[in-house]
Amino acid sequence: MIRKTRLFTPGPTPLLPAAQFAMAAADMHHRTPEFRALFLKVLAQLKVFVGTQNDVLLLSCSGTGAMEASVSNLTSPGDKVLVLTAGKFGERWTGLAKAFGCDVDVHSAPYGDTFDLAEVKKAIKPEHRVIYMQATETSTAVRHDVEAIAKLVKGTDTLLVVDGITGLGTTHFDVDGWGIDVLIGGSQKAVMIPPGLAYLSVSERAWGAMEKSKNPRYYFDLRKERKNAVKGESAYTPAVALVAGLGAALDYIAGQAGGDLEKGRIALVNNAEVNAAATRAGLVALGFTLFAPKAPAAAATAVAVPEGMDSGAVVKALKAKFALVTANGQGEMQGKIFRVAHLGFFDYLDTIAFLGAAEHIAKDTLGLPVTYGHAVAAAQKVYAEQAK
Numbered sequence: 398m399i400r401k402t403r404l405f406t407p408g409p410t411p412l413l414p415a416a417q418f419a420m421a422a423a424d425m426h427h428r429t430p431e432f433r434a435l436f437l438k439v440l441a442q443l444k445v446f447v448g449t450q451n452d453v454l455l456l457s458c459s460g461t462g463a464m465e466a467s468v469s470n471l472t473s474p475g476d477k478v479l480v481l482t483a484g485k486f487g488e489r490w491t492g493l494a495k496a497f498g499c500d501v502d503v504h505s506a507p508y509g510d511t512f513d514l515a516e517v518k519k520a521i522k523p524e525h526r527v528i529y530m531q532a533t534e535t536s537t538a539v540r541h542d543v544e545a546i547a548k549l550v551k552g553t554d555t556l557l558v559v560d561g562i563t564g565l566g567t568t569h570f571d572v573d574g575w576g577i578d579v580l581i582g583g584s585q586k587a588v589m590i591p592p593g594l595a596y597l598s599v600s601e602r603a604w605g606a607m608e609k610s611k612n613p614r615y616y617f618d619l620r621k622e623r624k625n626a627v628k629g630e631s632a633y634t635p636a637v638a639l640v641a642g643l644g645a646a647l648d649y650i651a652g653q654a655g656g657d658l659e660k661g662r663i664a665l666v667n668n669a670e671v672n673a674a675a676t677r678a679g680l681v682a683l684g685f686t687l688f689a690p691k692a693p694a695a696a697a698t699a700v701a702v703p704e705g706m707d708s709g710a711v712v713k714a715l716k717a718k719f720a721l722v723t724a725n726g727q728g729e730m731q732g733k734i735f736r737v738a739h740l741g742f743f744d745y746l747d748t749i750a751f752l753g754a755a756e757h758i759a760k761d762t763l764g765l766p767v768t769y770g771h772a773v774a775a776a777q778k779v780y781a782e783q784a785k
């Protein structure tokens with residue numbers, strides 16, 4: 398039978414056709430009025446998408462580049478920082494902060510779990526210059542309570558930097574109200590375009606800290622980017638085609654709510670929430686165990702396969718039989734879990750298709766006692782109750 402390739406990975410995610418057309422047509426030089434107009438439009442849209450009055454910068458790099466920039470620009474060697482980690486992306490913060498000479502305190506929660514707020518409160522010390530965390534830990538598909546942690550930090554001199562690379566577009570933030578100093582996003586996640594762009598909001602407090610930072614910076618000097626962004630430019634050659642694609646994607650998201658990008662962003666988050674809830678219900682109906690039952694993310698779902706079975710076999714079989722691409726667990730979770738995404742350009746029918754395929758694989762590959770339609774029906778019930 399014909400098999401259509403379908404990405405269900407939590408980055409890269411499926412591409413929006415309108416963004417692909419815009420990218421193909423972006424035959425443009427970056428020091429021209431045409432590009433400046435596009436860049437200014439996209440920066441303005443990003444402020445609405447992130448939901449902030451703070452500056453939002455757009456960098457040509459993968460998400461990790463913006464993570465690195467928020468270490469190199471905000472800290473000096475020897476600075477005490479706190480990393481809150483519950484997975485592979487949290488561990489990336491530790492690696493980055495150490496690479497720039499920070500004295501890193503680490504507070505961790507087990508894989509599949511989120512933080513105990515009383516423990517976080519104890520871990521935060523006045524001498525921490527910056528707290529680094531994820532909004533959603535993509536390696537375990539856990540959502541952290543950014544609002545509650547921001548409350549613990551508010552009123553102190555500590556900066557809060559949040560990796561929202563899979564959080565943006567899948568969870569609601571009040572950046573300015575909560576006091577998130579830096580919130581980071583990436584292009585290959587909820588904004589439906591290929592990898593290669595990262596964006597980040599930067600608070601006035603964070604700009605102040607940058608003046609004092611003694612770490613070396615060159616490509617990722619955010620002060621330089623801020624000066625150029627005002628003129629509709631970036632310091633170096635930007636990923637022109639991706640910027641055009643991002644503009645088209647943000648237009649599409651606005652178009653989902655009659656042209657109102659803020660409402661479109663909320664609709665996109667709610668879309669991910671319903672698809673995630675339907676997927677969880679379907680997979681549980683099939684006999685799988687959720688890896689992060691207490692605080693599941695809407696960005697992706699992580700599922701444990703029954704003891705003694707290999708999650709890699711599920712990932713392989715979905716690809717071989719249906720050209721459906723999911724993600725294995727990372728690091729120690731490899732072989733134990735697989736991850737399926739809901740962020741960005743996924744609709745309800747994608748969810749139904751995935752669960753239909755999962756029923757076949759659970760039966761044929763894992764030998765589970767499957768009744769066809771059970772997982773799909775469980776998802777339909779969620780849709781009927783929750784979709785608006």
Ligand SMILES: *Cc1c(COP(=O)(O)O)cnc(C)c1O
Pocket residue numbers: 407408459460461462486531533534535560562563583592
């Ligand atoms: C995808 C992702 C990143 C960024 O990874 P890159 O490969 O550098 O784009 C960072 N944090 C989280 C939580 C992610 O999901």
